[in-house]
Amino acid sequence: MRAPEVQRLRNIRMCNINSLLITGASEISRFEHSLGVVRLAKEWSYAANASVEETIAVSAAAMLHDIKTAPFGHSVEYIFSDSPDLRELEHQRVGGRLEHDFFQRTRANVSYMGAQFAAPTIMADHWPLIAQTIAGAGRLGPLISGSMDLDNIDNVVRLAYHVGLATQEDSRVAIALARDLRIESGILSISNAGIAHVKRWQSLRHHLYRYLLHDWAEFSAKGMLTKAIELATSAKIIGTDSWILTDDALINLLISASIGETQDIGAMIKRLMLAELYEPVIILRTKKTSGYREIANPKNKRAIESKMSSILKCQCLVHVILDKAKTDRKVSVYIRDRNEYAEIGHDSDELLVGLFSSRAQGEKVNSRAASEFRREVHPYVGNSDVLEDPLEDPFESAVSQLKLI
Template identity: 25%
Template sequence: MASKVVRDPIHGNIGLDGFFTGLVDTGLMQRLRNVKQNGLCYLVYPAMNSTRFEHSLGVYHLAGHLSDRIGLSEQDSITFKAASLLHDVGHGPFSHTFDVMGCYGFDHEKESRRIVLESEVSDVLREGGVKPSDVAELIAGKGRLGGLLSSEVDVDKMDYLVRDAYYAGVAYGVTDVERMLQSVRLEKGSVVVEEGGLEAAESLLINRNLMYQTVYRHHTKRIAESMMTHALLKLADTRDKAFQLAALDDIGLMAMMRSSKGYVRDITSRLDGRRLFKDVFSEKIVSLTGESRKELSENSRAVESTIAGDHGVKEGYLLLDYPEIRMSEFKVKVKTGEGLKDIGEVSVLAKSLEESEREKLTVNIYSLPEDRDKMKGFKPEDYFTYTQKRLTEWD
């Protein structure tokens, strides 16, 4: 197959040759051109319209460079690059926003593996001399090379942290990707950072911390995505329907939502017009007991329904938002003269960043502006269990 060069604003020229061109040209990969990388972030940062397609190309590009740095064999390098290119092919519309369909068994990583093993993608891989099963294993983060694509520090994160900062227009893209590529090593199947690359690893954590606080968990973005996920759950009332929606791109899903009736249509109209719910309650997660956090994580919809009913708010118009807690990057292993250590053990900065991240996580409740008066008598202690420290602060 003919070689191609793709011009990318992050990495410059990205070369595609051989069967990689064929993989990119499959319908399943082309679908990613219409799947936004960051869900509804564009409602806050207007330029955040980048897609899973260019991110996949970026990860593929970095995989090639990392393969050279650590001296992978030609076959391992090809397999690693193929997995990097295909790792997000199973994402539903609006990317992680659609992960709410996990309640019906949808998992974008599992879907990516299924596509690699069962679709036209599988045929292209075989024609290129690559075993689809090896690619699927890498996408799952398994095998001796799995950590290069899915771990505390991997080519996936190296691309999206810089790419997302660029499109958000924020000055947080400080990750020293080139230095990271030089510092990453494989140790008994695990990905580690050499001690000389500690500053580069710290730059990744700084970037990650700032991006989560100001972009990924921006309060307006959280409100919009809570509205969207509630509408999706109303639209997909069965497992079969959920998986039918998963095969759509953003355009197809929005068309279906706009043509729906009742609640789904109302929420979609509000999102289209950026007429969003308002924040009526916010509390730091660290103020809640472990038992209360577990309850919110596992049964937030039930708690939400109880609060709405107690305050006379119509179902679906009071939204309880308990964020998914992702802290794996703070478990990066650093290779020191005394052996492998967690980055927090050798970096005061990394430890403080992790503490800052935990301190800023909040549970929120949103409602329509016209329903805010109904929530004035809301007593959070009736629904959440607070730590003794937080109760003492109120006294």
Template identity: 30%
Template sequence: MSAGDDQPDSWALAVLVFDPLYGRFVLPPAAAALVATPEFRRLSQIRLLNTISPTLATLGEVRRYSHTLGVVRLECLWERRPENEYSRGQLDALQAAIILHDIGTPPFGHLFEYILKEAKGWDHESVITDILHGRHVAENRGHQIYAGNTLKIIEVLDGAGIDLMLVGSIIERRHPLSSLILGSLDFDNIDNVVRMALFLGLGNYASLAKDLAASISVNSRGDLVCDEGNVDLIEEWAGVRKSVYEVLVFDELTVSAQAVLTKAIKIALRNDVLSADDWALTDEELLRRLLGSRETKDLIKLHYLGRLPAPVLTVQLNASFREIWSEGTDNFLEEINRIASQHGVGKPLCYVFQENGAFGKEVEFVDPKTGSIWRHGKRTRSTVVYVFDQNKCRVSRSGVLAILNELLIWLGCDMGLVQHAHLLGHKYDAGKQISIEYEIDGD
């Protein structure tokens, strides 16, 4: 409170949050002030799913703002552990880092982020550091970042007495507490998994999230600490996570939307309609920019906001992208487009997902009782290739099978690498089954 004031500063007021996962909970005063800053409020306009989806419509409207509030809730529960040895200053810095660690997320999240990284060498973690010091654009701290409002984070941190350098060290992975928000199993991905599961209709796993968050910690080296007796919690989380990503990766209309948006963004970057500085746009601002450009207007209007390209083929190969292809993704997709065109796809739109740990990951812990290391899970790596048709013409089953066969020959793969496939909406789970179908269709 300022001298002579009768009312506390705005950062000194706690607020009550209502959340579909965790119910009602209180945001501590400093956290409440931080989530009100323009830098963070922008996340209320950034989707968690990275696209608009006609089939995952509810999840498609969930924003990163509410997800981060959930992560703060898990951290607050974790703080109550009787064995917690961190100082109040460190815990306040951790909470601030949780709130701020996603403020550099561009519109449509990872989708735009990966394109910017590949095309411009852009890094959202570096942007966070720049924001904390008012250097995220060429202008100074007076730059308007959201809804005409200027940067406020440093002012709020100062007012709450939170150490900016300590917050920065956590966000930049230079502090043991970093592992609790940037680790292989952390508060962020715990909430991310259970929040997506809820809005995909897979179930409410709030209790799992709370129990798991209360069961993990870090030591002075930044190693994750968890009693091996909690392996059932880890197992359940891994199962829910796999179920979530199986929906996200194999829901073909959602991926079709991602493919169209990716194509439009790449065209916009090549034609200087977009630049790396546009990371600070919201989802809707990015769409307006693309709709306002001659190069991308029809693509967004007709094939993203209109009728999505029809799914033709989805195939998951049990090999990492680098194991089957040594060049860039654009060359890879160009060749698949050529193959698809030769076998009846009128106007192909191809897409590739380089899966690295989506369906399974290895997590390492130190047991606090014995000091021994124990592990759970195994990291998965695969390549998922999608073929869509922007035209309305029907492709024959024999044509789709021919695309798959030629694709495998071109990559030097055999049918045994096929882990999962959709052919014109028909699901196959084994290369052998597809091989038999191909022979029958060929007859």
């Protein structure tokens, strides 16, 4: 826990943005989450009568699984993963030749506050198994990186509880699942009684991610941060070694390094930090996900933004979210009481595309821009529906109350 790479996680948010409306989720750190995953690993080890080696490996993997997480979590990772030169950033990969080379190319030389990352040294001979487990490989991998692993179990229940979507009883779902999980022939195994816990976890996930992905303020904030990072990457302000920064360090770098031709980057980040979010013009959802790579390409987004700006008479941004097994996630398990394999639930698979303007517009201008935007993105998304904001639903009392305050 005292290793520098773990202490760094105190300053990395659990969520991908510092939420304006869903603040209960935005202030959880990756450090708090990591401790929670360790708790679940200990529960699993005891219930499964794990060996000493297995207990060490799963507990250490639980503590260390996020050590390669970039500032603002996946917001940075998603952007870097689209670049062939930066794909090694994938945070689950922490061992092996590629990662060794990756770490050595980092100017910060994988340190935090001047202290070198220490986990491989501390764990000594256990490190190969720990790194393998974090990557989801080997006999223990499914416990840390799978469709419903200890990481995801804590992630969903913790965030849902902080947001106010989970009850006190729901908070016990994480412990119950951790105690029930086993590994059978490389996949997760549960008891028949555990099916109800899996379904409750899936329900919590659905409601949580509906807010995190569909709320206009979340969408806008992620879009602003994404555009700033894309522009900064193109301008060589950030690159391969930037994953080592904390949230605040990245913000300070983007502001201080944005001068002259790149000053729009700093201006965008300042607006984001002051909650001066871009206003929604229209957010679309579609089942056609095959066009994601094309429409998410920064060059294509900038071209669409240029056309929309001429209509809106101000700056605008286009943001794209691929919801592939995020809101809804299928869990493949072996039910040991029944001696059968089963698939519980289904995977969400849709594309969300939003247009936002730097200032509020009148209904007539917004309507015209929305119509033109739909024409522009149709080649990528096909037929689409307008996405409704979940916080506008008066019956969703748990979060709508936050908006009323």
